[in-house]
Amino acid sequence: MLASLSDRIESVALRSAPKTAARVLGAIPSSALEALQRVRFRRTLQRAAERSSFYREQFRRRGIDVKRVEHPSQLGDFYTTGEDIRTHGAEAFTTGRGDTAFETTGTTSAVTKRIVFSRRELDALGCASAAALAVLGLGPDDIVLSAFDCSFWVSPAVVRTALQYIGCFHVEAGKIPPSEFYERALRYRPSIIFGEPSWIVRLSEVAGERGTWPVRFLCAGGENLTEEARRSVERAWGAPLFLSYGQTEAFGSLGLECREQHGYHRNDLHFLFEIDAADQTGQGELVYTTLTREVMPLIRYRSSDVTHLIDEPCACGLFARRIAKIHGRADEMVVCGMGNVGPWVFAELLRGVPVAGDEWQAVVTCDGRRDIIELRMECDATLNPACVRRTVLETLRSNFPDFWKNREMGLYDLRMTVSPAGTLRRERKLRRVVDQREMTTASL
Template identity: 35%
Template sequence: MFNRIFRAADYWSTRNIPRMTKLAPVVPSAILRARARAAFKDLMIWTASRSDYYQKRFAEAHIDPAWVGKIEHLGDFYTWPEDVQDDPLQFLCRAPGLVCETSGTTGRPKRTYFSYEEIDWLARYEACALYYCGIRSGDRVLCTFDQGFWVTGPMTEATLRHLNVFGSVVGKVPADEAYRRIQDDRYTVLLADPTWLLTLTDVASSAGNIPKLKFIMCGGDRLPERTRTYAQEVWRCPVLQGYGTTETCGFIGGECLERNGLHLDEFNLIVEIVDRDSEGFGEIVVTTLSRRVMPLIRYRTRDVARLVEGLCRCGSTIQRISPLKARRDDMVVMGAGNIYPVLLEKLVEPVAGWPKVWQAAVLQREGRDVLEFRILKNGDLHLDELRKSIEEQIRIQQPGMWANLQCAMYCIDVREVMPTQSKQPRKVSWLVDER
């Protein structure tokens, strides 16, 4: 009965984005929790009867879906990224309409399947979030998020249709071209990767003629406060942080104009923070309530954040999380893309004269990401030649990384360091994020 009421309310409210934007931010928390519990019960029954993966996992964990009333009843049951990566087809509950992939650069991206109806439904809520930030009919939106098989393309196009605005979803074009088109086509809202935005902001600052934008929404990577401050000074508009993953069909949460936490999509997701430390930071775990092609139950994102307590100054009752603090695995998200130790090992393996002991670090200089290779001090090494060799291997092996390098979204550096106390050479690529 409750689900029928909630579905009727959803249908009525989501037909009109302005009406939806008035109602959604002030729904009482108790109603949101009741709605999520009802949807979660349906999801458990749905996956148990249709998904090979969840049928097997529930049986192994001795879970009877009919008796699971709350997500807390699942205990230590989780869906792991490696399972999605290894065999995404085992998750399917019905025939898909399209497939999207993570933007990872390991050669084994995770594939996620959707229906067109799911894309359309979730895009309504993304449209609501953007409308809440100030987009109106008559605005012009330029989306420069990476394209390919990433979910951004279909999601953004559907979102712009629901907003009834002029929009272009063009991918990661050169910054100077984007600057020219912002002027020529009079775009008023920009969706962009933070590191690409830094390059665009340099172009605009040098030109001196700054187009007027309502706001800039960033996604795909963490937004450093230094980048935000610089971009806001140049563009003279709010720069906001969004957060999402391909596995969850893009949008998980985003900042409002107050910029004091990311409001979650509590209408379509249950978001938990697990394994918290003393400061409340833990791993983000997501359950997709609205998906029926490839739903995910308690999916571990590897991203680390914490809940933000209290009401937002904007007045919304929607739960917030902090900006991402780190990742639980050994992946580092930066201007080059998603970087892993094994990827770096493959890059340096063909380089003549590359030392056995080395380390890689991601840092920032003057607001820009730097992928720095650190090698033991040796007078016979020519650092500039090694750097050029690595860049050549990036061109050969990793087209996505190469494109980002050409767009000045990061740079490569090779630096000598003094030997440590360890006398045993190890062929290992430590990868650390020092930003």
């Protein structure tokens, strides 16, 4: 009864203009929302158990009777991981016919994960994203330029679909060098700019030197950003920079910041969120279950992102509850100006370098504007550091064209430090990738 009420409210909202939709969705009482989540979860679980070979086998092996499960937390220690998708392939998860796919890289391997969707799902998510962007003030009179990398990545498709609902002017630039974007943008004078955080930081440096035009806000997605770097962008434009949070596995968008910039308002209509192994402050790995996906549903998917959920109302007055700003990665993958990098990337970069005893470590810091990746390695004292640098950069250019391109665009700085044997390891296990960036402010 409650669930069908919220179902009806949602369908009315989705037929309304994006700005009205956000207001209508806000009228769903939390008890009705929870009832709707339960109905959608049970439907998803049933579908997965019947049609996905991966889930059918997992539930059978673990003796899980899906008819008795009402909430993901009742699935015990069952989770889906990125490694599961990579090992079993997208086909083992599909429960319906897909007509589009996107890909994402992971931490432990160069093999990408394929995620399959339908255009109908893309349309529904674009509609929900339009409502979220309308809350930030994006309207039909805006001129939007976006600079997301279109190669296999879901974000440009979601933004394009959302903007079609809003009906504003939109030009897709692709991820071109920020200075070229700046020159070409002058002819459009966009009121809103979309891009990856490190790319937007670089663009803002260019704009700071050559002059800005009035911008209402900037919106960044695809990686995390320090508050210091955010402020430098906002100072350059005199406009706020909002961050969105998403993963390709979740079809791009899990949440979007509001004007308060204190966490991402999350999409509880399409996802059920949990925090695994939360510490005393509620912080742990974010786990989500898709509630409306028919092509490739994911049950208790481990995001690898460490954060906490915020259920208290937000000062902006918006109904949607929040996910706090991501604190770090549960695995060793780091999303930074270089791209999505994990231990395997650096191991590959160092393949031609005689590192003593395989003792190396990558440390990510931020100088306030751009990320610095310092590759520390133990080498024989006779080794010439300039030679090491040349070898690493040659491998970067030939094997990782995307990371090379980001370096050419000035999105990060790659440094190399050679030290004597026995200096890196302080604990039993040498952590390969260390992210030392301060992502959150003390108030979060």
